[in-house]
Each structure stands twice: as C-alpha cells, then as structure tokens.
Amino acid sequence: MGITPLKNRSSPHPEAARPKRAVQSKAGASRFRRLLAGALPFVVVLAAWEIGWRIAQPPLAILPTPLQVWNVLAGMVSTGELTDHVLASLRRLAIGSAVGTSTGIILGVAGGLSRRTAEFLRPLLIFFTALSGIVWIPLAIAWFGLGTAMVTFIIWNSVFFLVFGNTVLGAQLVPKVYEDGLRSLGASKIQVILQVTIPGALPYMMAGIRSGLGFGWRALIAAELVGAASGLGYLIYSAAEFHRTDIIIGGCIVIGALGFLLDRGVLARIERRTVERWGTKRTEAAG
Numbered sequence: 001m002g003i004t005p006l007k008n009r010s011s012p013h014p015e016a017a018r019p020k021r022a023v024q025s026k027a028g029a030s031r032f033r034r035l036l037a038g039a040l041p042f043v044v045v046l047a048a049w050e051i052g053w054r055i056a057q058p059p060l061a062i063l064p065t066p067l068q069v070w071n072v073l074a075g076m077v078s079t080g081e082l083t084d085h086v087l088a089s090l091r092r093l094a095i096g097s098a099v100g101t102s103t104g105i106i107l108g109v110a111g112g113l114s115r116r117t118a119e120f121l122r123p124l125l126i127f128f129t130a131l132s133g134i135v136w137i138p139l140a141i142a143w144f145g146l147g148t149a150m151v152t153f154i155i156w157n158s159v160f161f162l163v164f165g166n167t168v169l170g171a172q173l174v175p176k177v178y179e180d181g182l183r184s185l186g187a188s189k190i191q192v193i194l195q196v197t198i199p200g201a202l203p204y205m206m207a208g209i210r211s212g213l214g215f216g217w218r219a220l221i222a223a224e225l226v227g228a229a230s231g232l233g234y235l236i237y238s239a240a241e242f243h244r245t246d247i248i249i250g251g252c253i254v255i256g257a258l259g260f261l262l263d264r265g266v267l268a269r270i271e272r273r274t275v276e277r278w279g280t281k282r283t284e285a286a287g
Contacts, residue, residue, distance in 0.1 A: 038264075064246040073250045086254065088230040089220060092148065096155025097216050101209055103156075104163030108205075109198060111164070112171025125165045133158040133219040141227060151223040151231075158219040159212035163205065170204025171197050206271040213267060217259050232258075 046066055053065050060068060076082035111117050136157050137150075144150040178196045187195070224233025232255050239247035 061243055061245060064249065068246050069250045069253070072244075072246045073254070076247075076250075082235075082254070085230055085232050085235045085251075086258070088228075089224065089232045090258075092151050092224075092228075092231065093155060093213075093217060093220050096152045096220070097159050097213050099152070100156040100159030100212060100216065101163050104160045104208065104212070105167050105205060108164045108167025109171055109193065109201070112168040112201065113193070113197070115172065118168050118172050121168065125161060125168070129161045129165060132161045133215055134222040137223060137226065140223075146227040148228070150227045151220060154219045154223040155216045158216040159209075162212035162215065163208040166204045166208025166211075167201055170201030173204070174200035202274050203271075206267075206274045210263065210267040210271050214259070214263060217255075217262065221255055 050066050053063060064072075073082065111121050133154065136154060140150045140153050140157075144153060174197055178200065179192050182192050182196055220231075221233040224231040225237045228234045232251055236248045236251035236255075239245075239251065
C-alpha cells in the first residue's frame with residue numbers, strides 16, 4: 001500500500017501566507033514613505049536653487065546652476081579625480097577614528113570602573129571636549145607639520161574625548177547588582193568587565209562614536225583645507241584659488257552627502273541595534 005503525502009506539510013494554505021505578505025507590503029510602503037520624506041527637503045532646496053538662479057541670473061563664476069555643478073562632478077568622476085579625493089579623505093577618517101575610538105573605549109572603561117576616578121576626570125573631560133577638533137589645528141601644525149600625521153591627530157582629538165566621556169558615563173551607569181550577581185557565581189574581575197561592564201556601556205559607547213565621527217568628519221575637512229595635498233577639503237580649497245565655485249559647491253555637496261550616509265546609513269543603524277540589544281528598549285520589553 002502506498003503512502004499518501006501530506007499536502008499541508010509541503011505547501012502552506014494560500015490564506016495562511018496572506019498575513020505575511022500584508023506585513024511585508026506594509027513594511028515596504030513604510031520604508032518608501034521614509035525615503036520619500038528624507039529626499040523631499042533636498043528636492044525643495046534644489047528646486048529653489050534653480051528657480052532662484054533663473055530669477056536673479058547671477059554670474060556663473062559667483063553662483064553656478066545645478067546642472068553646471070552636476071556636469072563638473074560627473075567630469076571629475078569620469079577622470080577619477082573625485083574618487084581619489086574621496087578615498088583619501090575616507091582613509092584618513094578611518095585611521096583617525098579607529099585610533100580615537102579604540103583608545104577612547106579602553107581608557108573610558110578603565111576610568112569608569114572607579115567612581116572616584118570618574119569624578120576626578122569629569123572636569124578635564126568638559127574642558128578638553130570644548131577644545132577638541134579644529135581648535136588644535138595651529139598647535140598640531142607646530143607639532144607634526146603639514147601632512148597625514150597632523151590630520152590624523154585632529155581626527156583622533158575630535159573622536160577620542162566624546163567616546164571616552166560617553167564610555168566612562170556608560171560604565172558608571174551599569175547597575176551594580178549585575179556585577180555583584182556575576183561575582184557571586186565566582187567570576188573574575190576581567191569576566192565582570194567583559195560580560196557586564198562593556199555590554200552595559202555599549203549604548204553610550206555607540207552614542208559617543210556616532211557623535212565623535214560626526215565631529216571627526218568636519219574636523220578632517222577643516223584640517224585638509226590647510227594641511228593636506230589631497231582629500232575633499234584640499235579639493236575645495238584649491239578650487240577657491242581659481243574661483244571655481246562649481247567645484248567648491250560640488251565638493252561641499254559630496255562632503256555633506258558622505259557625512260549624511262555615514263551617519264544615517266551606518267552609524268544610526270548600528271546604534272539602534274545596540275540600544276535594542278543592550279539598552280533601554282530591551283529593558284522595557286522585558287518589563
């Protein structure tokens with residue numbers, strides 16, 4: 001006697017798949033609305049730029065048209081010039097932010113383990129956070145000269161103090177009952193740090209990293225204006241010598257677009273997932 005296959009196991013009922021498709025459709029529509037809402041302000045600015053130029057018709061050397069800026073950017077992409085400058089800036093940002101983030105986290109965790117140490121460091125953090133970034137450019141030029149070392153120091157300076165301060169704060173706010181509970185099970189100090197302190201401070205670390213990289217990106221461009229032979233900052237500064245406002249505006253658009261993508265496309269998502277995994281949203285859901 002043959003065995004009759006169970007059709008319900010091999011192919012789900014059509015009506016059972018409808019709620020899933022409806023949820024996917026709603027999620028897709030929601031993403032499209034968010035994308036449209038994010039793009040709309042830029043469309044409005046672009047339209048205002050074009051309409052305003054057609055009304056005022058200033059000299060192209062003072063204010064180029066959107067089409068002229070687009071053409072110059074497309075030309076620089078085709079020759080590889082814009083790509084080279086973008087990669088040079090991103091490479092410096094990656095080096096400076098990696099050093100600033102790693103040192104900020106390591107020293108921040110160490111400083112946050114002791115309340116007395118944290119209280120001692122707090123005035124210094126406030127002071128140096130106010131000075132971080134482009135304020136150090138004159139002194140950095142005197143110390144390192146013009147070049148990659150100076151630019152890297154400026155980025156590190158912009159990132160380090162924000163990451164360090166947020167990490168100290170996050171380590172201090174981890175509930176002590178978690179540490180005591182792990183110690184009661186025989187955990188060592190290192191295990192407490194790795195399994196309780198660092199995970200508990202992660203949302204604050206990510207907030208510091210996100211803010212630090214934003215300041216670091218702006219500081220990088222400022223440092224490249226005066227201390228580099230490549231990069232987006234150098235691009236717009238050298239264009240000013242030849243009164244190429246189309247290249248200046250195009251470079252500014254690229255700088256803003258990359259900063260926007262870095263923040264919204266990468267850092268915001270990582271921060272959101274970190275908070276959902278280790279932060280307040282997880283606690284509220286558990287409650």
